[in-house]
Amino acid sequence: MSLKHAILVLLETEPSSGYDLVKHFKRSLGYFWNAKHQQVYQQLKKLTEAQWVTFQAHSQSDKPDKKIYEITQRGKEELSKWIKQPVKTNRINDSLLVKLYGGHLAPRKNLMQELENHTEIHQSTLENLERIEQLYLSLNEEKKAHYLLPYMTLRRGIIGERAWLEWAEEVKNTLQRQSPDIKKAD
Amino acid sequence: MSLKHAILVLLETEPSSGYDLVKHFKRSLGYFWNAKHQQVYQQLKKLTEAQWVTFQAHSQSDKPDKKIYEITQRGKEELSKWIKQPVKTNRINDSLLVKLYGGHLAPRKNLMQELENHTEIHQSTLENLERIEQLYLSLNEEKKAHYLLPYMTLRRGIIGERAWLEWAEEVKNTLQRQSPDIKKAD
DNA sequence: TATTTTTATGCAACTTTTTGCATATTAGAG
DNA sequence: CTCTAATATGCAAAAAGTTGCATAAAAATA
Incomplete structure (x- = not known):
């Protein structure tokens, strides 16, 4: 639902790789939004298809290659539309x-x-x-x-x-x- | 995951129809476990297939017919097994x-x-x-x-x-x- | 030197949840 | 008399989330 939007919020602040986003979900954002790495990569793929984000491949010599994603104009518009709409109260399953x-x-x-x-x-x-x-x-x-x-x-x-x-x-x-x-x- | 078990907990207390369970999820249990009616009916179907619950059809003249579900011996065993195992901390998505x-x-x-x-x-x-x-x-x-x-x-x-x-x-x-x-x- | 952790990404299959539609009757409110 | 709410159940499709597997290299630890 709004994992897409949570990712956009993070990318709006700073272009990041999927791996960076996962780390964010484990730390700062992690208290109120959880996502596993597979889910983040799946959503990045969909966000790319929808042209809400783009990426550039960065080959690193010392570490595995990474893709740096950034939010597009279309993504910004979508995010700003989403953020103005009322959000649902979150479901609790404990x-x-x-x-x-x-x-x-x-x-x-x-x-x-x-x-x-x-x-x-x-x-x-x-x-x-x-x-x-x-x-x-x-x-x-x-x-x-x-x-x-x-x-x-x-x-x-x-x-x-x-x-x-x-x-x-x-x-x-x-x-x-x-x-x-x-x-x-x- | 444990919507199945939440349903079993409720049925262990009292045989109920799907509709009754949905009401329970909206009231008492609703604060910490949410489920929509479609989900409850879907899970009841699966629970029936797994023989963790059985039901009896009750035709009512004044109201629509209903199915009263009750927990089976197998269901009780499963529930008691589940309840002794550690539960995961719940994910928060707010x-x-x-x-x-x-x-x-x-x-x-x-x-x-x-x-x-x-x-x-x-x-x-x-x-x-x-x-x-x-x-x-x-x-x-x-x-x-x-x-x-x-x-x-x-x-x-x-x-x-x-x-x-x-x-x-x-x-x-x-x-x-x-x-x-x-x-x-x- | 051997093992584990960290960095980095992804597919495939499955389960769970959501959304939208569909039906049918009775009771009560306006 | 009409509309809404409550009672009662369900299918089908899509979206979201989980589980298991897979690869690969460097860095840190034992």
């Missing part, structure tokens, strides 16, 4: 919550372990985001203004992760207090 | 954040309006969840214990929505203070 909802079918220990594992992941994501925030906050006023909007998305990450961890603590405490098994709903 | 990230391409007013619209949606979702929480809290101790795990997923919704709204306020305040246009990153 398996962990499905598992918890049906948690009476799993050993209590298993649930606790699962929560612990996810807590570690969220904890380290949060630390990462906070590290990036510190970098942002140390910039001069001009640069801070420059990166304000990406910073706002970073804030979403930080606030979201803190909320997640707060919730997980609540659940772990509740489950620990509630030792007897809970029967399933009928 | 177009609103992509739009904000590339927000220098949109009129500032447009961004503010978009944030307002989403705020209204999240606000009413939160109110809804809080209403359900009140119902839960008014139950007797036995029933509260009974519905503890689904309640934990409700808490995720409440904490998550509050965090979203908190973030949106922060962004709206920041954007209002920051009146001059922000140039794109390079």
